[in-house]
Amino acid sequence: MNTYDQHTAQPLLINLLDWEFNSNGIEKKFMFKNFNQALGFIVQIGILAEKVNHHPELFNVYNKVNIRLFTHDANGVTDKDFNMAKEIEKLLEQ
Amino acid sequence: MNTYDQHTAQPLLINLLDWEFNSNGIEKKFMFKNFNQALGFIVQIGILAEKVNHHPELFNVYNKVNIRLFTHDANGVTDKDFNMAKEIEKLLEQ
Numbered sequence: 001m002n003t004y005d006q007h008t009a010q011p012l013l014i015n016l017l018d019w020e021f022n023s024n025g026i027e028k029k030f031m032f033k034n035f036n037q038a039l040g041f042i043v044q045i046g047i048l049a050e051k052v053n054h055h056p057e058l059f060n061v062y063n064k065v066n067i068r069l070f071t072h073d074a075n076g077v078t079d080k081d082f083n084m085a086k087e088i089e090k091l092l093e094q
Numbered sequence: 095m096n097t098y099d100q101h102t103a104q105p106l107l108i109n110l111l112d113w114e115f116n117s118n119g120i121e122k123k124f125m126f127k128n129f130n131q132a133l134g135f136i137v138q139i140g141i142l143a144e145k146v147n148h149h150p151e152l153f154n155v156y157n158k159v160n161i162r163l164f165t166h167d168a169n170g171v172t173d174k175d176f177n178m179a180k181e182i183e184k185l186l187e188q
Contacts, residue, residue, distance in 0.1 A: 039140040
C-alpha cells in the first residue's frame with residue numbers, strides 16, 4: 001500500500017474540510033450540540049469502521065469528537081484513510 | 095465540592111480495580127475481545143453519563159477504551175468521579 005506524507009497528502013486533503021495531516025495520520029476535530037449527538041456520531045463511525053474493517057482512533061469529551069486515521073499495516077496514511085474520511089463526512093450530510 | 099489529590103484518593107482507589115490517579119483525574123484502560131465489544135461498552139458508558147450528567151474523557155482504538163474522570167466544575171477529582179467509576183465497573187459485571 002502506498003503511503004502519503006504531509007506533502008503528498010495535500011491534494012487529497014483539499015477535498016476534505018478541516019482534516020489535517022498530523023504525526024503521520026489524518027485528523028479532524030468535530031463539535032456537536034450536545035453529548036447525545038456526539039455519541040450518535042461515534043456509533044455511526046463504529047458501524048462504518050466494522051463494515052470496512054478499518055478502525056479510527058477516537059477521542060470524546062462531552063460534545064467533542066476527535067478522529068485520527070492511520071493505517072497500521074502500512075505504518076502510515078493510505079487511501080484507506082482518505083476513503084474513510086470521505087465516508088465519515090458523508091455521515092454528517094445525512 | 096471536595097476534591098481529592100493523589101494521596102487522599104488512595105483509600106477510594108483501593109476498591110476500584112486498576113483505576114489510577116493521574117494528572118488530576120482518575121483513569122482506567124480497558125481492553126476487550128474486539129471492537130464490537132468496545133463500542134458496546136462506550137455506548138453503555140454514554141447512556142450512564144447522560145443519566146447522571148457527568149461525562150468522561152474517552153479514548154478508543156479498536157479493542158481498547160481508556161476512560162478518564164474529572165469534575166470540570168470543581169477543577170479536580172470529586173465523589174462524582176468515584177461514583178461514576180463504580181457504576182462503570184458495574185457495567186462489566188452484568
